[in-house]
Amino acid sequence: MYNKITLQKGGLMKFESQLLKGIAPVVVLEILSRGQMYGYELSQAIEQRSGDILTLGKGTLYPLLYNLEAQKLVKGKWEQMPSGRKRRYYTITSKGKEHLARQKEQLQELTAGLGVVFGFGGALKPA
Amino acid sequence: MSNKELNKPLQNLPACAVEYINLVIKKMRYRKKVRIEVMAELAAHFEDELRDCKTDEEKEQKAQKLIEQFGDAKLLGTLLRRAKKRCRPLWRTVLVRTFQAVSVFLIIYLIWFSSGRPVITVDYVAELNKLARPTADESLNAAPLYQKAAELLERHLKSSDKILDLIVSKKYEDANSEQKQLVEKWLTDNKEILDLVVAGTQKPYYWESYKGESIYEVPLPNLSRFRTLAYSLRWRIRLSAEQGWYENAFDDIKNSYRFGRHIRKGDKLLIEQLVGIAIEALSVQTLRSILGEYQIDSSKLTQLQKDFEQIITDENFAISFKAEKLCRYDWLQRCYTEGGPGGGHPYSLAFRKMVEINQGINAKKTWFADYCKNLGTAISFLLGLSPGRTETLKSVNDLYDFFDSEFALKTPVQVQAQKTEIDKRVKQLTGRNFLIRLTVPAFEKVFEISSRLKTDVEGTLTIIALLRYRQDKGRYPQNLDELKQAGYIKEIPIDAFSDKPLVYKKTDDNFILYSVGLNFKDDGGRLVKMWSDEGDAVFWPVKKN
Numbered sequence: 001m002y003n004k005i006t007l008q009k010g011g012l013m014k015f016e017s018q019l020l021k022g023i024a025p026v027v028v029l030e031i032l033s034r035g036q037m038y039g040y041e042l043s044q045a046i047e048q049r050s051g052d053i054l055t056l057g058k059g060t061l062y063p064l065l066y067n068l069e070a071q072k073l074v075k076g077k078w079e080q081m082p083s084g085r086k087r088r089y090y091t092i093t094s095k096g097k098e099h100l101a102r103q104k105e106q107l108q109e110l111t112a113g114l115g116v117v118f119g120f121g122g123a124l125k126p127a
Numbered sequence: 128m129s130n131k132e133l134n135k136p137l138q139n140l141p142a143c144a145v146e147y148i149n150l151v152i153k154k155m156r157y158r159k160k161v162r163i164e165v166m167a168e169l170a171a172h173f174e175d176e177l178r179d180c181k182t183d184e185e186k187e188q189k190a191q192k193l194i195e196q197f198g199d200a201k202l203l204g205t206l207l208r209r210a211k212k213r214c215r216p217l218w219r220t221v222l223v224r225t226f227q228a229v230s231v232f233l234i235i236y237l238i239w240f241s242s243g244r245p246v247i248t249v250d251y252v253a254e255l256n257k258l259a260r261p262t263a264d265e266s267l268n269a270a271p272l273y274q275k276a277a278e279l280l281e282r283h284l285k286s287s288d289k290i291l292d293l294i295v296s297k298k299y300e301d302a303n304s305e306q307k308q309l310v311e312k313w314l315t316d317n318k319e320i321l322d323l324v325v326a327g328t329q330k331p332y333y334w335e336s337y338k339g340e341s342i343y344e345v346p347l348p349n350l351s352r353f354r355t356l357a358y359s360l361r362w363r364i365r366l367s368a369e370q371g372w373y374e375n376a377f378d379d380i381k382n383s384y385r386f387g388r389h390i391r392k393g394d395k396l397l398i399e400q401l402v403g404i405a406i407e408a409l410s411v412q413t414l415r416s417i418l419g420e421y422q423i424d425s426s427k428l429t430q431l432q433k434d435f436e437q438i439i440t441d442e443n444f445a446i447s448f449k450a451e452k453l454c455r456y457d458w459l460q461r462c463y464t465e466g467g468p469g470g471g472h473p474y475s476l477a478f479r480k481m482v483e484i485n486q487g488i489n490a491k492k493t494w495f496a497d498y499c500k501n502l503g504t505a506i507s508f509l510l511g512l513s514p515g516r517t518e519t520l521k522s523v524n525d526l527y528d529f530f531d532s533e534f535a536l537k538t539p540v541q542v543q544a545q546k547t548e549i550d551k552r553v554k555q556l557t558g559r560n561f562l563i564r565l566t567v568p569a570f571e572k573v574f575e576i577s578s579r580l581k582t583d584v585e586g587t588l589t590i591i592a593l594l595r596y597r598q599d600k601g602r603y604p605q606n607l608d609e610l611k612q613a614g615y616i617k618e619i620p621i622d623a624f625s626d627k628p629l630v631y632k633k634t635d636d637n638f639i640l641y642s643v644g645l646n647f648k649d650d651g652g653r654l655v656k657m658w659s660d661e662g663d664a665v666f667w668p669v670k671k672n
Contacts, residue, residue: 039168040175059198062168063206070213088168 024064025073026107027054029092029100032074036091039065065090073099137170141183144173144190147200154204161211240505243464245474251342251457255450258394260334269327269389270335276323277352283317284355294358299365300416300671307369310362321363324356328382333389335399342396342450342457350402353390357383357406361413368417376417377431383410384438394449397573404580411580411587418590419669425598432591435584436617444581445535446573448527455523455563459516469515475504514559522563526556534574538623540647542571575645578623579658582642585620586629586666592616593631593638593667603638607631625649630663641665 031037031045039061046056056064068074073096078086092100137145152166176193180186197203215223284291290313293306302310314321327333339345360383367376384407391403417423464471476497507513514522533549534542542549557564589607592615597603604610607619607628619628622642630649632639639652642664654670655662 038171038175040172057198058172058193058196059203059206062165063203063210066207066210066214070210085171085174086167087171088164 026103029096032090032092033100036089038087038089140173141187141190147194150200151204154201155208157208157211165207237505241501245461245463245477246465247460251453252337252339255337255342255453258449261332263332267330267332269330269333272323272327276320276356277349279320280352280355294362295355311366314363324386325382328385342454357409364413368421373423373427380410380414381434394447396450400446404576408580408583411583415587415669425595428591428595435588444577446577452527459520463516470517471515472508473504473513475501519560522556522560530570538626539575539578540624540626543647582623589620590667603633640667
C-alpha cells in the first residue's frame, strides 16, 4: 500500500514534505498541461491522477497557484458559467510548459540515479 | 469583475465557512480588489466541495472538515498575501518600495526637524536700548515727564469717559459751547498734566527704556496716552485761539510739534515714529485751522514762522529702520534653529507666535493644529520652498539695505516712477520667504507718510509767509518766486509728490496752495479728503466742515 503523501506546508509527514518541496509545482503544472482547471477541480485531479497517492493540501493550493501565476508559469482567468457563477480557471503558459519540461527531465534523471543507488534498475519500487 | 458580483458566492455558504473565509481575507491585509477576488475563489471552492450535500447539517460538517484542511486562517492569509504580492507588476512594486522609502525618510526627517529648537544668543531688547539712547545724561531725557503726564492723564480720565470721548473724538469746530466749557474746565483742573508735557518738550532728548524678553513683546503702554495728550493740547490751543490768546496758542502748537518730534526722532521702533508723525501732523493741521479762522497780525506770524523754522532746522523727516532691522534679527534667532542645512530651519511654532503677535491675534491652539503646521513647515523646507536661516538673514540685510538706498534718497514721485523695478526687486529679495513679506512693514506706505509730513510742514510755513506778505503788502504775491524774492521764505517749497514747487495760485483776494497728492496728478486743487488717493492735498484755503 502506498502511504498517502500530502503536499502541504507543515504537514504531518514533515520529512516527506521537505523531500517533496519542489514537487508540488511540477505536479500542478503537469495537471494543467492537460487542460485548464479551476482550483477545486485541480485539487481533485491531483488525487485522482496520482491514484490517491498525492494530495495537495488545501492551504497550499491557492498560494501555490498564485506563486505560479507570479512566475508567469500559469495564467488565471475568470469565466462565466452557464449557472451565472464565475470561476477562475488556470492555464499553463508557454513559459510554464518549458519549465515543466525541464523539471520532468531533471526528475527522470533523479529517479534513474536513485534507482541505480537503491538497485531498482532506474525506477523506485514500493517497499 | 465588480465588487457586487464577487460578493455573491458567500451568500450560499454555511456560517462557519463564511466566517472562516472572512477571517482569511481579513488576515490577508492587502488591496481590496485582490482580497475580493481571493474571497470569490475560496467561496467557489467551498461551494464546489459542498455541492453534493443534501442537508444543512451535512454542509456544516463538510465545511468544518474543509476548514481543517485549509488550516490556520492567519497562516493562510499570510501565504496568500505573499503570493499575491509576487503577482503585482514591477512598476507597482517599485512604486510601493519608493513610497515606503520616502515615508521612512520623511519620518526620520520630521523627527530631526521637530527636535530642533531655536537658540537665543543675543538680547536684542538690550541692543534696542543701546540704539535708541543718545549719548546723554538721564536728566536730559523727557521720558520721565511724559510718562508722569500719561499716568496722571490715565488716572484723571478713568472716571470721566465723557471727557475722554470729547477730547479724542470730537473736533473743536463741531463741539457746542457746553462741551467746550466742559473740556476747558477739565483742562484747567488738570493743568499739571499738560504742564508736564510742555516741560518735557524743553528737554533736548526723549528715549524710552524698553523692557521685555523679545522686541516683539516690548510693551509701549504710553503711546495711546501720548495720543490723548496731543489731542488735549489741541483743545487747549483752540480754546486759547478762540479767546484771542494767539501767543499761548502758538506756544502750545510749537510744544505739541516738539512733543511729536521727540517721539518720532531717533532710531526708535516704527510704531513710535508713526505716532510721533501723527502728533506732528496734528499740530500743523491745528495751526492751519487757526490761521484759516482768525486774523492774526503780521508780527505774531513772523515770530511764529521764525520759531517754527528754528524747530525744523536740520530736520530730514526720514524714518529710521534700524530698530526694525533689530526686530528682524530677533525674529530670526527665535524662529530658526541654529546649524544644519541652510544654516538652520524654521521652527514653525515660533513662527505662528510671531505672526499672532504681529497681527494682534490670539488663536486657540490645539496639538493637531501645531502638528499640521509643523508638518507643513517641514515639507516646505524640504522642498526648498522656504529658505534656511542663512538665506533669510541675507534677505533681511539685502532688503533693508535696498530700502535705505531707494527710499532714503528718493521722493515718492521718483519711487512711483520706478515702481515696477522696485516691486520686482522686493519680490526677488523676499520671494521664497513669505514670512519676511508678512512681518516687514509696508515700506512704501511708511515712506509716503513721512513725505506727507514734510510737505505739510513746508506748506504751512509757506501759508504763514503768504499771510504775512498779504498783511504787509496789501495783496498776495503773484507767485512763490515773488514771495522768496521779498524774503518771506528762504526756499520755494518742493512738493515731494511731483518734484516741483507746491502749486500756488492767486485768486481774487485769496490763494490756493496745494500738493498734487497721492495720485501724483494735478487735479487743479480739487480736495476730496486730505491725503486721500483722489484729488489734491489742499493746504489753503482751510476746509471748514
